Amino acid sequence: MPQARSPWIKLIWAIPLAIILLAAVVLAAQGIRDLPVAQAFLVDYPGASTLPDWAPVGFPAWLAWQHGLNVFFLLFIVRSGWQIRSAGRPSLFWTRSNTGLLRTKHAPRRMGINVWLHLVVDALWVLNGVAFYVLLFVTGQWVRIVPVSWDIIPNALSAALQYASLDWPVTDGWVNYNALQTLSYFSIVFVAAPLALATGIRLSPLCTSRRLGLLIPLRPTRVVHVGVMIFFLAFTVIHVTLVFATGALRNLNHMYAAQSDDGWTGFWIFAASLIVMLVAWVAAGPRLLRAIASLGGTVTTR
Numbered sequence: 001m002p003q004a005r006s007p008w009i010k011l012i013w014a015i016p017l018a019i020i021l022l023a024a025v026v027l028a029a030q031g032i033r034d035l036p037v038a039q040a041f042l043v044d045y046p047g048a049s050t051l052p053d054w055a056p057v058g059f060p061a062w063l064a065w066q067h068g069l070n071v072f073f074l075l076f077i078v079r080s081g082w083q084i085r086s087a088g089r090p091s092l093f094w095t096r097s098n099t100g101l102l103r104t105k106h107a108p109r110r111m112g113i114n115v116w117l118h119l120v121v122d123a124l125w126v127l128n129g130v131a132f133y134v135l136l137f138v139t140g141q142w143v144r145i146v147p148v149s150w151d152i153i154p155n156a157l158s159a160a161l162q163y164a165s166l167d168w169p170v171t172d173g174w175v176n177y178n179a180l181q182t183l184s185y186f187s188i189v190f191v192a193a194p195l196a197l198a199t200g201i202r203l204s205p206l207c208t209s210r211r212l213g214l215l216i217p218l219r220p221t222r223v224v225h226v227g228v229m230i231f232f233l234a235f236t237v238i239h240v241t242l243v244f245a246t247g248a249l250r251n252l253n254h255m256y257a258a259q260s261d262d263g264w265t266g267f268w269i270f271a272a273s274l275i276v277m278l279v280a281w282v283a284a285g286p287r288l289l290r291a292i293a294s295l296g297g298t299v300t301t302r
Contacts, residue, residue, distance in 0.1 A: 029164035038161070047159035047169040048178045049152050055143045058174055063141065064258045066132050068273050073125040074232065075277055076284070080118035081229060090114060092290060096297040109205045113289050113299070122200060129193060136189075144177060145185040155179035168246050174260045188235060192228050199225040 032038050090112030098108050111119075136142045159180035162169045169178040177185065201207060202221045243251045253259045253266035256273070290299045 033165050045154040045158040048171045056140050059258045061258045069128050076121045080114050083114040093300050094293045094297050152179045196228045
């Protein structure tokens with residue numbers, strides 16, 4: 001009887017292949033940059049679109065704490081979502097109390113504790129997101145992540161070529177993002193996040209209508225929802241890698257301290273946030289979840 005191949009065998013082959021592929025991309029990009037036509041293209045399109053004169057400069061404090069909260073919520077959204085898919089039958093179940101202000105005509109539906117956690121963190125993430133959208137447009141910060149001219153496309157190609165050749169785009173994120181950053185942030189804020197919310201609502205225990213099931217089937221909705229999660233994870237890996245590869249202290253100061261210099265304030269705030277997330281990750285076990293969930297309903301083992 002043939003034995004199943006260990007996943008580590010695939011990993012052993014995948015790592016050197018990935019390194020070879022990355023090296024080939026870098027060499028190809030560097031070769032392209034040496035071409036006269038490519039050099040002229042980089043001069044015409046240096047990698048960033050020009051912002052309007054009224055565009056704000058720098059990052060306000062609200063954006064720094066919004067960023068930190070968003071990271072915290074996304075950590076537990078992904079964790080609880082993955083547990084829903086992989087944990088099998090839940091060890092605890094939660095049923096909402098049908099008394100007080102939140103009362104419904106029909107009896108509340110029972111759900112697994114991981115589904116409860118996912119919905120609770122989702123709700124907090126949405127509230128944080130609503131505040132983010134309002135402040136984004138009220139303060140004019142939207143212009144930094146929304147393409148305002150068609151030259152964003154050739155500038156994004158220019159930035160991609162510069163990244164691929166390991167000669168980073170020369171832009172100051174405090175003043176303006178490069179075009180590739182603008183498009184990626186736009187896709188996260190205005191495409192992926194709303195899509196995650198819409199598909200998540202459809203998959204929640206709140207949506208049980210047969211008519212809705214015919215219009216928006218669960219299976220393709222679940223595929224899209226998981227795909228959005230993978231997109232968020234891929235973006236996070238690339239984003240964090242570039243943050244540390246293109247000037248860690250300066251970038252962390254921008255994101256966590258709302259300061260433009262290369263000081264250590266942003267780093268220490270970032271380090272503290274990691275400690276908070278680690279403590280919350282370890283503490284969020286069955287005992288704590290049961291205690292918190294019991295505040296709004298009944299927790300049982302069957």
